[in-house]
């Protein structure tokens with residue numbers, strides 16, 4: 382390589398300010414590849430931090446988002462089956478995910494918590510997340526209590542959640558308390574990423590970012606190693622924890638510790654989602670930012686030529702950009718980089734999501750009636766079980782339900798015909814879902830070329846969620862602002878102060 386990173390950066394920055402403000406239509410200050418939560422959040426934070434009245438840097442509102450799909454949202458998407466719409470990708474958000482919560486408030490989106498759907502007296506439709514069973518391929522090794530029926534006493538209805546907790550505690554004992562404490566400690570550290578801008582550094586690498594919060598160590602070892610050291614029983618690990626990591630990341634407890642702990646936090650209470658679909662977070666942010674959005678525009682080459690980036694699409698369009706942000710995993714893409722960039726190879730875990738309107742076959746589970754099958758069936762890490770989980774999304778009546786299944790391989794018709802006794806409609810989605818987590822994790826750079834090519838999804842090797850994408854995007858936005866302005870003036874960057882009542886950082 383002829384030019385050092387610093388020289389490249391100087392060149393890029395010089396070009397940036399020469400070109401700023403006087404460009405033809407196809408030229409932008411910032412181009413973002415991908416319109417998922419990462420791409421939409423980086424656009425939002427760039428504008429939010431630079432266009433406020435008190436900001437001392439030029440307003441960066443010239444943002445172009447390129448999206449290969451015909452819709453925004455990426456892995457936040459809905460599916461419609463039997464006339465009803467459900468989350469097909471990212472479905473639940475943790476109550477302490479402050480960016481997601483802030484976005485929902487900023488955009489006036491209605492949210493619903495999991496508990497809302499437990500009992501809906503206005504319709505016959507019910508879905509209960511608390512009746513779950515653990516299937517080992519031939520029997521349920523454990524299950525919680527079935528939900529109260531219409532004939533149950535008021536007392537039983539009231540006591541049901543408590544009784545269920547007791548049933549779980551009876552099986553897993555004190556290890557459950559240790560697990561909750563372990564998850565809580567991780568969440569506490571993660572909350573550091575919301576602390577104010579004066580005390581929170583801008584990070585140039587994922588390693589630095591994780592070390593600062595104290596979470597890096599968890600990416601070095603497997604979840605299994607971490608949980609054993611924290612005193613959890615082998616029964617808890619091989620049953621409940623395994624079921625949860627299989628549901629959330631399609632992998633077992635050999636997953637790296639941070640991703641595993643994040644996945645355990647996904648079984649906390651108070652989980653929520655956006656009414657009508659989480660994809661509206663991305664759509665809303667893009668609208669709010671007033672970014673220029675190109676749908677059905679797949680970028681296949683990114684060339685760095687004389688101080689700016691040229692992004693070419695498969696449609697033959699060409700966009701020049703001063704800053705380029707990659708907001709999608711590069712692992713299964715064929716984007717040609719000129720000059721080439723080096724990203725450590727990473728395997729993605731594919732999660733096959735199968736929606737079925739019909740009825741599960743009780744015989745498959747060795748039962749007499751479908752009503753004896755728990756609403757959520759999780760599975761152990763055993764070779765012959767063809768799916769990770771199956772759950773009821775909606776109960777129309779005792780004979781007619783909509784289910785969602787996750788599996789590591791596609792489920793063919795003959796297999797589905799053995800698992801279901803009735804199958805009116807089936808929809809299959811193959812997600813390149815998240816990284817295949819392996820400790821110790823290796824992280825791609827955030828700055829891919831030493832200049833102004835940024836990669837948000839390098840953070841996905843820590844964990845993959847809506848919130849972690851937003852947190853990684855917020856850091857990338859600050860990194861862009863500080864690197865663009867650092868060489869443009871001697872004064873160091875001053876961003877607008879974040880007040881306590883600021884929408885993005887309001888507490889619950």
Ligand SMILES: Cc1cc2nc3c(=O)[nH]c(=O)nc-3n(C[C@H](O)[C@H](O)[C@H](O)COP(=O)(O)OP(=O)(O)OC[C@H]3O[C@@H](n4cnc5c(N)ncnc54)[C@H](O)[C@@H]3O)c2cc1C
Pocket residue numbers: 414415416417418419420447448449450453454455456457469470471472473474678679680681708709710714716732734812813814815838845846847848850
């Ligand atoms: C089945 C499943 C369940 C999940 N459950 C949850 C959950 O319950 N809670 C949670 O928080 N997270 C969950 N996740 C993870 C969550 O969906 C992701 O971490 C998050 O949505 C990633 O957002 P992103 O913006 O980084 O990437 P993406 O959403 O993947 O966005 C990338 C975008 O880039 C576009 N793109 C790709 N290549 C190009 C190109 N060459 N040119 C132009 N555009 C391109 C893609 O079309 C896509 O729209 C789940 C994921 C899956 C698959």
Ligand SMILES: *[C@@H]1O[C@H](CO)[C@@H](O)[C@H](O)[C@H]1NC(C)=O
Pocket residue numbers: 503504505506778
């Ligand atoms: C509830 O079920 C009963 C009997 O199956 C039916 O008559 C009624 O219309 C249903 N109500 C709703 C809101 O679906």
Ligand SMILES: *[C@@H]1O[C@H](CO)[C@@H](O)[C@H](O)[C@H]1NC(C)=O
Pocket residue numbers: 671673
């Ligand atoms: C949004 O962008 C368009 C051009 O892309 C511009 O005409 C319009 O004034 C912008 N609106 C706001 C509110 O900034």
Ligand SMILES: *[C@@H]1O[C@H](CO)[C@@H](O)[C@H](O)[C@H]1NC(C)=O
Pocket residue numbers: 682683684691692693697698699719
């Ligand atoms: C991108 O498109 C431009 C304009 O069509 C072309 O000149 C250039 O060679 C293309 N770059 C690549 C890498 O294909």
Ligand SMILES: *[C@@H]1O[C@H](CO)[C@@H](O)[C@H](O)[C@H]1NC(C)=O
Pocket residue numbers: 713714715
């Ligand atoms: C990338 O290119 C290879 C070889 O041309 C092809 O087999 C593969 O399907 C492509 N991958 C994607 C995601 O387009």
